[in-house]
Amino acid sequence: MTLIAVATIDAKADHIAAVRAALEAVVPPSRAESTCLRYELxxxxxxxxxxxxxxxxxxxxxxxxxxxxxxxxxxxAAVGDKVVNIDVAELSKLA
Structure with missing residues (x-):
């Protein structure tokens, strides 16, 4: 069974651009992982x-x-002190 993860990343107001750039940078290599089925920012x-x-x-x-x-x-490492909170929910699809 696949695993769904929903990560919520709250950037500090003065670091929105830096957090966005770091998140955008991780998308292509994550999508290239053989076990990744979806990775959307x-x-x-x-x-x-x-x-x-x-x-x-x-x-x-x-x-x-x-x-x-x-x-x-x-x-x-890139977002460490630039975020207020990161929450990751791991979900199992029921229907």
Missing amino acids: HLDNKIPTRFIMLEEWANEAALRAHETTPHFKALV
Whole structure:
């Protein structure tokens, strides 16, 4: 069964551009991972500091492997002090 992850990233108001650039940079290498089924970056239309990453992975192990990649680690380092909050929901599809 695939695993859906929804990451909500709230940037500090004075770091929106830097957070966006870091998030955009991680999309292509993440999509290139063989176990990545979907990796989409979105901006919340009502909250300009909020980014949403919609992800689908082959399974939980695939997501955990993604978290060990150089591009993911670079993202974490790049946004570290530029965000207010990061929340990741891991979902199982019911219907």
